[in-house]
Amino acid sequence: MTENKNSKTRGVSINKPSDVRRIARRVISDIFVEGSQITNAGKVNQLLITWLKGWELEKLEDIERRLSALEEERRG
Numbered sequence: 001m002t003e004n005k006n007s008k009t010r011g012v013s014i015n016k017p018s019d020v021r022r023i024a025r026r027v028i029s030d031i032f033v034e035g036s037q038i039t040n041a042g043k044v045n046q047l048l049i050t051w052l053k054g055w056e057l058e059k060l061e062d063i064e065r066r067l068s069a070l071e072e073e074r075r076g
Contacts, residue, residue, distance in 0.1 A: 014051055016055075017052060017055060020048045020051060020052055023044070023048060024044075024045075024048060027040075027041055027044050027045075
């Protein structure tokens with residue numbers, strides 16, 4: 001997870017599933033330690049789930065493409 005380098009925006013960049021886990025840990029920690037982010041926790045959770053589903057679909061497409069290529073190579 002990297003801090004967003006664009007000075008006009010806030011937040012962090014999400015590039016891999018470990019970034020999502022790190023954000024989730026941060027939000028959970030804020031809720032328990034500081035009592036903050038409770039009102040936005042559901043929204044953050046939904047966005048992280050959406051991001052993860054998109055990432056999974058991209059990976060699945062890649063796996064299917066490679067499997068098709070292997071099957072085609074085996075046939076021909």
